[in-house]
Amino acid sequence: MSDPQQVPSDARPDAECSRAGCRNLAVWAVVWRNPKIHSPDRRKVWVACDEHRDFLRDYLAAREFPVVVERLEVAAGVEGAT
Numbered sequence: 001m002s003d004p005q006q007v008p009s010d011a012r013p014d015a016e017c018s019r020a021g022c023r024n025l026a027v028w029a030v031v032w033r034n035p036k037i038h039s040p041d042r043r044k045v046w047v048a049c050d051e052h053r054d055f056l057r058d059y060l061a062a063r064e065f066p067v068v069v070e071r072l073e074v075a076a077g078v079e080g081a082t
């Protein structure tokens with residue numbers, strides 16, 4: 001049986017914030033990579049709630065990692081009108 005949920009747990013919309021101990025719903029994607037170990041086309045994604053978006057971004061920026069914050073596409077739980 002195939003598993004439709006086979007996506008990295010740190011890159012899933014509707015996820016909990018990546019900040020340790022935070023159980024808030026993540027609404028931001030913090031996209032980053034470590035230039036020392038990741039190739040230029042690699043994208044690591046953390047997800048963050050409103051409260052921790054800046055924390056996570058600053059954590060990565062302080063290490064001089066390229067980091068971009070994007071709004072998470074939140075699945076509304078409503079299927080399209082097809």
Ligand SMILES: [Zn+2]
Binds near residue numbers: 049
């Ligand atoms: Zn959080």
